[in-house]
Structure formats: C-alpha cells, structure tokens
Amino acid sequence: MKRILVSAVCLTIAAALPACNTSVGRGEIYIGGVGEKYVTGQLNGGQIGITLTNTSMTVQHNYRGYIADKCEGAYEQDMFTEMMVLGKSLRFTMDVSRLSCGCNAALYLVAMPAAAPGQGGDYYCDANDVGGNWCTEM
Secondary structure, three states, X not given: OOEEEEEEEOOEEXXXXXXXXXXXXXXXXXXXXXXXXXXXXXXXXXXXXXXXXXXXXXXXXXXXXXXXXXXXXXXXXXXEOOOOOOOOOOOOOOOOOOOOOOOOOEEEEEEEOXXXXXXXXXXXXXXXXXXXXXXXXX
C-alpha cells in the first residue's frame, strides 16, 4: 500500500501552532478526521519554502509541502502520511488573491513514497516523472 501525499505550490491552508522545526520539518497541522500531523517540505537550494503561523500554512513558489507522521531531520521513506480518501471528501481553503500570473496553485494527490529517493532526496513521485520517480497522480 502506497501513502498518499498532499503536495502543493503557492497554497495557503488553515494550520495549527508549529512544533517541529528541523532541516525538513516545519511544524504541525490538524487535519479533521485524521488528527495532528507534521508539515515537511521539499529542500530547494537548502531552503524549505514553507511558513506556518497560528492560522495558515504558506508554500512558496517552486516548493512542495508534505504531510508526515513524524518530524525528522532528513527524509525517510516511512515518514509520509497515508490518508485513506476513498468514500471521503477533501475540503480546504485556498487564498489566491496574491498569486502572480502563471503561478500553478494546485493540490496533488500522489502515491508516495517512491521506491528510492529522487533528485531532491525526498521520495517525491508523480505522473510526470519529476525528480526521476514516476507514480500515479490525481
């Protein structure tokens, strides 16, 4: 069974107080029906590109955010949260009022983790083979 990753570019969603701050971890969020989870992100030039406040999570342009079961100092294949979404709904609020023209503000569900770390070392995979790992995506 693969885990489902929530990945986004230029996304703002409701979040709880940050508690995890490692080289790849950025804090905690509460997901209704799932519980408290960690937010991690894609390293890009040594930066994460995710900011958490008491009320929001912002993922900067050209970064990805992940939902994880544990807060680690490095990416591990078993850290990503598996969300059973069959027969359920997914609801979130996205503020696109400050997005620039051409920004891809999207939410992806992909079958993570990949079998091996990709180019970014984060086990990311998608249907476009970004980073060298292919997997199903919707």
